[in-house]
Amino acid sequence: MTDTPLDFGDPADLDQLRHQFRAWLSAHPLPQRLPDEPVPVFLHRWHRQLYSGGWVGLDVPVRYGGRGLSALHQVAISDELGACHAPGVPRIGYLAHALLEFGSEEQRLRLLPRMLAGDDVWCQGFSEPGAGSDLAGMSTIATRHGDHYTVRGQKLWTSYAQYSGLCLLLARTDRSAPAHRSISAFALPLDRAGVTVRPLRAASGDDEFCELFLDDVRVAQAERIGAEGDGWPLAMTTVSYERNALDTGHISKYGLLVERLRRTARERRGDLPDGLLSEIGRCFVDYEVLVAHARRRTAERLSGQVAGPESSIDKLLMTTTEQRLYETALKVFPAEQLRGEDGELFGEYLYSRAASVYGGTSQIQRNIIAKRVLGLPSGN
Ligand SMILES: Cc1cc2nc3c(=O)[nH]c(=O)nc-3n(C[C@H](O)[C@H](O)[C@H](O)COP(=O)(O)OP(=O)(O)OC[C@H]3O[C@@H](n4cnc5c(N)ncnc54)[C@H](O)[C@@H]3O)c2cc1C
Structure with missing residues (x-):
């Protein structure tokens, strides 16, 4: 493998990290995808393998399950993965950053280690049939009743929701506030009563996309990520990393x-x-x-x-x-x-x-x- 273009000689230990990764990779090569194995199942096996080698969440603090290194270390490993045609870790980077920035300390300690380890697989429930580019126009509503909400609405294009256990869900919590201050984010377990996940088969035969139907789903206030109304900045942070x-x-x-x-x-x-x-x-x-x-x-x-x-x-x-x-x-x-x-x-x-x-x-x-x-x- 030749030096990659992002190898621009920053911290002295970066080269060492790249060498360690290459040595690990030659001993633990990308596994073969099994016949008929769905892509996300294969990627999840790969994620677990990378995690077991210590190659997931390099720039996430140690107390949240990462290695506490810099963004450059993470970038170097993503770069190494691309250079040997290996897939990166699915969706971890940008969802982890959203949790790091907006989650409470209790949520970070509970959710991040499991996300990085691949114990919880997450999907991203932002887009809706009438709200893709115009995300602020979403119509999924979370109505508050004391210590919980009931969520009603529909999401669309939710990639691989059928293989996920948790969804980073956006819903409107305030119908009177301006659109960008009326959306909140939730960590929604997809096995919750009232959630229906329906995969959509594309012309290619892939079933990446799903519809998510939310029929008066009960979500605890403690499952909200960030304050009420933080959903918009959280979404912008997520897509910035994506x-x-x-x-x-x-x-x-x-x-x-x-x-x-x-x-x-x-x-x-x-x-x-x-x-x-x-x-x-x-x-x-x-x-x-x-x-x-x-x-x-x-x-x-x-x-x-x-x-x-x-x-x-x-x-x-x-x-x-x-x-x-x-x-x-x-x-x-x-x-x-x-x-x-x-x-x-x-x-x-x-x-x-x-x-x-x-x-x-x-x-x-x-x-x-x-x-x-x-x-x-x-x-x-
Ligand atoms: C492979 C793939 C994976 C995806 N995975 C997820 C996922 O996991 N979770 C999730 O929530 N979403 C996901 N999406 C959905 C994606 O975020 C939306 O498709 C995207 O934001 C566009 O929204 P839309 O499809 O509703 O198109 P629309 O918003 O309806 O746009 C239609 C067309 O109009 C144009 N347009 C719209 N508004 C304007 C404007 N103001 N100015 C100029 N042009 C405009 C758009 O550029 C586009 O060409 C995924 C999409 C793809 C293709």
Whole structure:
């Protein structure tokens, strides 16, 4: 394995950590996915294996089940995982950050160690049939009765809820307050009376998405994460981390593909049309811009800056880089190769189409950049 692009020589022990991880990985390689094993079940086995080696929650304090290291250590391991084409730890990073920032001490001590260990599998119940981009317009209601709430409504696109035990759920707790101050967050056990999880089978045959029906579900006040009305900032914190290429290990994965395209272009010199060569050049430029941006974001995070609206730039750069890369790969590599030995690459191309939707669409990222990063006035 070569040095990865985020190896920019920060703390002296970072190299040592990468070496330790590579040694561990060669002794504990990515397991084989069993025939017919659902993807989340396979990923959960991998999560457990990583956890047993001490490779989950590196930047989470020790008292919450992590290793108490820096964000850079976590980024380095995500980067190593991407560089060897291994999946990262599903959804832990961004949900853990939401709990760290908004959970009470009792909730952090109780929920985080189990989340990191994979004892509890979480899903994210934000989107609704009428509220995706316009999350503030959600209509799921949590009505308070003394020490508990009853929750009524419907969620949609909840990834892998059928394999999850807990849901980070958003619901409106105050119908009179402005939308952004009227939403609260809850840790909802999905086996609670009144919860129905219905998987939706996509055209690809995957059943990633679920509908979640909430029919007067009783939720204790102690299951609320943060104060009443904290749901909106909690959701923004969650998606800021979800939008970050550093946390997902995507950068090193893209780097491998850029290098493969470059090699192929050199080997097939004269065979590929100029237009395609310039597309490969464009992929390289996108990738270099993303790496430079990621380095800056890492430095900002290390200096204590919290993820804010700038994470929309991360998401947009990540999406354009990923989509252009896989589109170009599809043109460069022969169709029979993509169906056979490169079946995984073709699957990644298909999934890259979703990058401009999940975690907030590209149009919404541009709106956030225009209004909240650049401070431009709202249009009509
Ligand atoms: C693979 C995948 C996994 C997902 N997993 C989860 C999950 O686990 N949990 C969860 O809660 N959600 C999940 N989602 C849902 C995702 O967050 C929403 O699909 C996304 O926020 C868009 O919402 P929507 O689908 O309702 O589209 P809409 O909001 O209806 O948008 C439709 C179109 O209109 C555009 N548009 C909307 N408003 C504006 C505007 N103001 N300006 C310009 N254009 C606009 C959008 O960009 C889009 O092109 C997932 C989605 C995908 C694709």
